[in-house]
Amino acid sequence: MTEVYRPVGGRLLTRQFYFMGFLALIAGYFIIRRFIFGIGDVSHLSDGYPWGMWITYDVVTGTAIACGGYAMALLVYVFNRGQFHPIIRVALLTSVFGYTLAGISIVIDVGRYWQLYNVFLPQYANLNSVMLEVALCVTLYTLVLWIEFSPAILEAMKANRLLRQLRHVLFFFIGLGILLPTMHQSSLGSLLIIAGYKVHPLWLTNIIPLLFLITAIAMGYGMVVFESLYASVNLKRELETDMLSRIGAVIPWLLILYLVLRIGDLAMTGNLVALTRPGPEPFLFAAEMALFLFAIVTLLNRKLRERPTVLFWSALAVVLAGALYRFDAFMIAYNPGAGWHYFPGVGEMLITLGIVAIEVMAYLFFVKKTPILAMHRPHPA
């Protein structure tokens, strides 16, 4: 490929960076409390709501947002859209930290973290468990992401020999790095199948793996566009509107497919009548639909999606729509029965916030210190 990657340079320890560090420190305090006094000390998790903010945001939503690397690899290596290659590295950067921090938050969330390695021991493996598939696949993919991302680090370290050797085998990890998210992003949805009636009928469906997969890919593209525009403005770089709008053009087709499948399935199973039930769920469903439709309408229109502000808000809408879909399914519209309520605790939310802050800090560090962002890109014909 012709593009050249360069560190952005500039001061790392800005006021924003210190603020992020402060948020991380607060999270650190609550994480220490969690390990000394137990999960109940910092969270509002309960026997009725065993999964809350940490699983719903950090793992289920966080890894979907981190699907940029996966979504771009699909476009570049499977559909051979080489012109998007310059953006792959920065997409991988958000993926690598999205997944790594999801892994860290799993260590915080699981009760018996010191036995987590049991998921890798064959004598304990339960091949019927959707959770086992997710756990193995996410762990393996996080490793694959680091390997895919390592050329940037090796270039910064000037480890040229290693880099050359790596380039010869990288194609295998790229292939594996497309397969694994296909598997676990769909399985993250499948996790809910066994919960049955606890999941609201507007979200519970046998095609949930497919719906989660499609939205994860769409969110990956959305995040690449959103993050690139946001970073360009904040790092005072030229906007890559041309390339980004062409990535954005892929999104509406994914979302249309998703909406046809989702609404078609609700109609066929008769669960569409759940929209007439009292409660907040029909409104949450409508909010998801509004966000998805907004993104479809704006991104289908070439004139609109070539305007940076429209592109920015549309990309954000895709990410928010997919996030709300996951929050609804796992948390808000999840109802284990009478007498159970859940709203995340202060410590619980601050831990999540701190993890996001660490992601942003890591992003800034790598973008400024290692060759991530492309300086030159071939002019699209």
Place this chain on the structure above:
Amino acid sequence: MNIDRRDFFKVVFAGAATALTAPTAQARPPKELSPDAVGILYDATLCIGCKVCEVECKAANAMPMSHDTPLEQAHGVSGLWDSGNDLNSQNLNKIKIYANGTAEVKDRELDGYSFVKRNCMHCVDPNCVSACPVSALTKDPVTGAVTYNPEACIGCRYCQLACPFNIPKFEYDKAFPKIVKCEMCSERLAEGDIPACCDACPTGASLFGRVSDLLNEGHRRLTFQPSERQEYPVRRLDGGETRTAEVATYYPKIYGETETGGTQSLLMAAVPFEKLGLPALGDESRAQLSETIQHTLYHGMMAPTVLLGGLVYAAYRHTHEDREETSGDQDRPQDGEGRGHD
């Protein structure tokens, strides 16, 4: 946008292979009840709410006392009452009460009340066993008791999400927590004993026996006429110990006979089971559906392997410049690649 035709067909081929290998997997059949499976038949119409089953359950399982801080503060004492008001990580077995209106008459839905015993249902096809990634929850192939192995458990709490009865409890207040649930006193069963709750019950409301026999006993009771006097076995079905009691009007159903593929804890009552906090469930377990979908997608890892082959091949073809760039590789750039052209 014109996608390279060959690449497009590759993807279509991989997709088709994924779809075609899938239907070879069959729907997972429902799990069968072991012929020697044992269980507990709880008859709410016989229960007098004495809670001796709770006391003996705690003693048999060495469970700590539950504290109710506001209650203890109000009375200025601590440790006097074991006052948990529902199943939790300190209570494996709980007698609860349904009360309606004036709650005058026992075993009546309107202006009446009923007891209900809650504990693990020991499902024939348990969701928790299917969900657990590390086989910490297993079902005994003979007795059918669902037991827990803390050495395996990672504390992910997927079992809690999966259980339709919200039975597995977790020690949220501990630094080194465990999942806690009724294991049908498996250690006592192994010694030929019966679960502590059944052993303790003075009225036969909690009755131990083989599940098939318990179901026969349940159906026998459903044929009783209200207010006639009948013989009821006490403690264990085959123990010969009985007592005579007046028959209440049964709600015409044994809860657990079919629910979620059948359960080994069975319940009878005069009040509809939904009123007693037992969910209305279909006849198939969600585990069956979940495993069918998962094993259809991952049957023999065939579809993922085929897909991986296609993806690695595609990635190999589309990264040859990267390999050439650094090594002067002999790979001739292939024609008709259409790279980077719109």
